[in-house]
Amino acid sequence: MTGIFGTLFELSLRDMERAVVLFSFAQPLNESGAFASWPVALKLKKPELFRRLLAHDPGAHLDAYKLAASLKEQAPDADFVIGFFEELHNCGASGFSKPLATDAVQTLSSIGTWRGDANGSKGYLSWLFERIDLAVSQ
Numbered sequence: 001m002t003g004i005f006g007t008l009f010e011l012s013l014r015d016m017e018r019a020v021v022l023f024s025f026a027q028p029l030n031e032s033g034a035f036a037s038w039p040v041a042l043k044l045k046k047p048e049l050f051r052r053l054l055a056h057d058p059g060a061h062l063d064a065y066k067l068a069a070s071l072k073e074q075a076p077d078a079d080f081v082i083g084f085f086e087e088l089h090n091c092g093a094s095g096f097s098k099p100l101a102t103d104a105v106q107t108l109s110s111i112g113t114w115r116g117d118a119n120g121s122k123g124y125l126s127w128l129f130e131r132i133d134l135a136v137s138q
Contacts (some may be wrong), residue, residue: 002022005041008071015044026131032111035123037058038085039132053092056122061092088121096122 006016012137019040020049042050050069052060068086072079100108100121108124108138 004075004082006035008075008078009041009045011041011044022132025134032128035081035084035111035128036132038081039129043132050129050133053089054133056092056096056126058093061089065089065093070083072137075110088125091121092125 001065005011005061008016011019015060015070019037022040022043023033026040028104030076039050039053042053046067053064053103066088068082072082072086075082082108084104087101091100091104108121111124
């Protein structure tokens with residue numbers, strides 16, 4: 001999945017090296033490992049958006065939702081992962097008051113390592129993004 005996001009975000013070889021470091025230090029991600037590429041790519045190529053997402057700024061979630069929607073068209077192989085984050089960020093844009101789509105709830109239910117409830121999109125995003133929020137020199 002990192003390769004797809006590497007292409008979509010036009011990551012340099014140095015960025016890819018940093019992505020591997022971030023992913024490695026974020027362990028254990030277990031079932032969430034496939035989803036870690038999204039916040040890693042955002043941290044490397046959209047650091048201001050990443051920072052705002054950590055604070056759960058509804059405007060940042062709206063921006064991330066729009067970004068995911070635009071990228072989904074370019075990467076049909078990553079449709080599941082991008083669509084999952086598109087749904088989570090859409091929920092975040094509403095201040096997490098909007099219910100998640102059934103498929104996103106099922107995906108969250110299948111991810112047991114983050115220790116949250118099945119409907120906790122905000123909790124999952126916090127857990128995942130905080131694991132990626134590590135200093136990696138430029």
